[in-house]
Amino acid sequence: MKHWFALPLFLTVFLMTMVPGFAAEIPSLEERVAAGELPPMADRLPEMPLTVDFEARGAELGQYGGTLRMLMSRSKDTRQMTVYGYARLVSYQPGDYEFFADILEEFIVEDERVFTFILRRNHRWSDGHPFTAEDFRYFWEDVANNPDLSPAGPPSVMMVDGEAPLFQMIDERTVRYSWSKPNPDFLPALAKASPLYIYRPAHYLKPMHAAYAKPDEMAKRVEDAKQRNWAAMHNKMDNLYRMDNPDLPVLQPWRVTGNANSTRFRFERNPYFHRVDPKGRQLPYIDEVIFDIASPGLIPAKAGAGDTDLQARYLSFDDYTFLKEAEDRFPFRTRLWRTAKGAHMALFPNLNAVDSAWRELFRDVRFRRALSLAVNRYEINQVIYYGLAYEGNNTVLPASPLYRKDYQTRWATFDLKQANALLDEIGLKRGEDGLRLLPDGRPMELIVETAGESTEQTDVLSLIHDSWLEAGIKIFTRPSQRNVFRNRIFSGETLMSVWAGAENGLATALNSPQDFVPYSQQQLQWPKWGQFIETGGMSGEATDMGPAKRLEELYVIWRDASTRSVKKGAWEEILQINADQVFTIGLVSGVLQPVVVSNALQNVPKEAVYNWDPGAHFGVYLPDTFWFDETSATNASAD
CATH class of the missing domain: 3.10.105.10 (Dipeptide-binding Protein; Domain 3)
Structure with missing residues (x-):
């Protein structure tokens, strides 16, 4: 049986090229666009961007700007930006957790054995380089099947009874994976909070790969990176999930910047992100996200003191009473979302x-x-x-x-x-x-x-x-x-x-x-x-x-x-x-999870499910659609 999956009912497609000039430029990017450092919004977006149906999600059109503050306990928590950003080849929609084409424009599944993926025309990495089928080929041939980079071979979810998929690069926008037996775990692996990445920014990584770089240039790169060999250097620089390499291009709504330190990490908007709001305005609304690092034991107290705009990580139900009492002193509300693990x-x-x-x-x-x-x-x-x-x-x-x-x-x-x-x-x-x-x-x-x-x-x-x-x-x-x-x-x-x-x-x-x-x-x-x-x-x-x-x-x-x-x-x-x-x-x-939300932060669901997979905690609710309304900071009604 063959199934086509493009945009589900709760999403619509808006062709930017058909409505020239309809969407205004993002204020924080206007200077760069004027200086020629960035193309205008219409040229930065895919030819067919993903338009989020706000009405189906109970969301409101927002405004650009602001900094979203969150608290984390260690530098490795930079990976939570990838979790919350939740841009995946295919993603879960909230409620019924059905799949929809997200980064992909379309995907076709035949009997859970053959998976054909079609990319969005003119989709680009965060550095502006085209995102194409070559990025999938590079992963499969040069990373997953390279014994120096992947000693254990391809990811286990891509092996069905020891059989690797037949990978085909149909054209620059289309790739196909085929098995002789069903692989029903393939799509869920792509949509996970910690997803299976079957693509890489080939243009960025090829100079660090022995198959592409000249030996003398490679030796210098390895020495400068202070790594033992080229494979160790490649693996260190190639981690889309960790979000810890400012130079690594991403497809997420925000990317880590190079001015991070041990106590603060800053993430700036991806100017080539592929989603737009119903008016064709590129997402995310929020300009930047900051992770401040604190001791896990102090995070509930700091959340109760208004030091975060959105927080659930490192909070537990026993913090709820304290947080509710703090609402009288600081402009936030504490919501309770039901968890969905088999056991809390x-x-x-x-x-x-x-x-x-x-x-x-x-x-x-x-x-x-x-x-x-x-x-x-x-x-x-x-x-x-x-x-x-x-x-x-x-x-x-x-x-x-x-x-x-x-x-x-x-x-x-x-x-x-x-x-x-x-x-x-x-x-x-x-x-x-x-x-x-x-x-x-x-x-x-x-x-x-x-x-x-x-x-x-x-x-x-x-x-x-x-x-x-x-x-x-x-x-x-x-x-x-x-x-x-x-x-x-x-x-x-x-x-x-x-x-x-x-x-x-x-x-x-x-x-x-x-x-x-x-x-x-x-x-x-x-x-x-x-x-x-x-x-x-x-x-x-x-x-x-x-x-x-x-x-x-x-x-x-x-x-x-x-x-x-x-x-x-x-x-x-x-x-x-x-x-x-x-x-x-x-x-x-089914324990209730406290979620601290700034009064100014909009489009965060009042009632929701807080779950890692499926759900990616906040990710399934698309934080790129969240926005700040400062007039609500002091005039918010109780949830």
């Missing part, structure tokens, strides 16, 4: 832990069930979330068509008697102090590791500590930096961690079930199994537990299915296995 917070027993005693226990389903039964989710919900969250497993939410209450509640009711009975059945005896003993005689003192970014996790763990102690298990909390946290899990040093659950709790049968099957190293319950799948067996460990292997089989059944009913059947068995096997211990979901 979950515990992840590491089935690949290097400690053999704990690893064998974690692989015993009775132990995982006992741990889940010993969690008082009702208490957590009432004490931490004022009873506003959903209690239960890490699974799809009630708003998902795949939802069944049993998936949410199985082995998730508070039952210490049954939990202790399961632990007794395993043969875990208690010592004189009441703690149970591991098979090797050690007391069951379990360290639960966190990324140390919020007191919310430690508050929840303190409640779990009390109920698990009654089951004879004592837990300790160990915070660390996020990179250290993840690397310890990947290596198997971490026994148990706490993190958010499945990204998409609103999944349908057509969405990938990859969150619930071994798929990626990033899955904290089985990182080595996921790594094995992700690298095609080059790294990690092969799955060696029956139920988890069945999940892998079901994923393949889902992937290769040609009908919705077969996909739904695979999904249902996947969710049943996860509920019964308790591979992760979900705690609560």
Whole structure:
């Protein structure tokens, strides 16, 4: 079956060339245009730009100018500009999360096997260089399939049972990827918050590639860049997601500038951005975005002091009362958006832990069930979330068509008697102090590791500590930096961690079930199994537990299915296995996320879903359409 995807119903196309002079120039760019440094707006835009339907989004036409201030905690958070900017080849629309052609002018999908992408004529990178099919060819032939730049080969999502796609460059605006089997993960990977980039600015990177640069010139470049070889230099300069190289051309609404430092990062408008408002005026409305770096623990206080115009990152529900009280002193409002993860917070027993005693226990389903039964989710919900969250497993939410209450509640009711009975059945005896003993005689003192970014996790763990102690298990909390946290899990040093659950709790049968099957190293319950799948067996460990292997089989059944009913059947068995096997211990979901919004900032939804993928947090709501109305700063009514 063949499907064409151009602009969906909620978007319209406005041909700038058909309405000459209709759109005024952006004030902040007028001098550069007058000086000949930039072409006028009509020449900077693609021949067929993407016109956002403001009416469908409940948005209002805005005005140009202003600086959007946000707070981040580290320099690596520059990548959040790519997340929030959310310009993708194909993007999700809010609400139903259907795909639409964004950077692309059109895309054609045949049986989820053949994907044809058509680019916008005269679309340009942020430096004004044409964006063409050559940028796709360069990535595929010179990056993804170059062993120096990509030792593991092409991205795993582009390999179907070990088969790479047939790449065809049809003309300068058209490329095609073909597989013999379906690849339903391809489009979602392109639309993710952290997307799969299948293109590169070839004109910028070729001088850093051994296949194009002269050896003597390359040697000097490597020396000047202080890198060990050309591949290390190329990889350092080539990271569209991180947004940390001011010289790297981008397609996002804003690009990082070179005057950043360790405490402040500045992003300026991309003068060649491809979206326009209903009057044909180029977006974004806002001239620049600034990320001020602060300690994570100070960000709620700084947000409450009016030091940010738009903030949700590093805020949690326990900050809400303080933020609401601060509204009387500073011109902002605090909105509450419902989150959509399968679990706002979950515990992840590491089935690949290097400690053999704990690893064998974690692989015993009775132990995982006992741990889940010993969690008082009702208490957590009432004490931490004022009873506003959903209690239960890490699974799809009630708003998902795949939802069944049993998936949410199985082995998730508070039952210490049954939990202790399961632990007794395993043969875990208690010592004189009441703690149970591991098979090797050690007391069951379990360290639960966190990324140390919020007191919310430690508050929840303190409640779990009390109920698990009654089951004879004592837990300790160990915070660390996020990179250290993840690397310890990947290596198997971490026994148990706490993190958010499945990204998409609103999944349908057509969405990938990859969150619930071994798929990626990033899955904290089985990182080595996921790594094995992700690298095609080059790294990690092969799955060696029956139920988890069945999940892998079901994923393949889902992937290769040609009908919705077969996909739904695979999904249902996947969710049943996860509920019964308790591979992760979900705690609560649907938690409300505080979002601080300046009274002057317009077009930010009052009610919305705050989710990483799909959603890109603010990205799906198109921050390039946000704008400042200073008259609203002091006259805003309560949301």
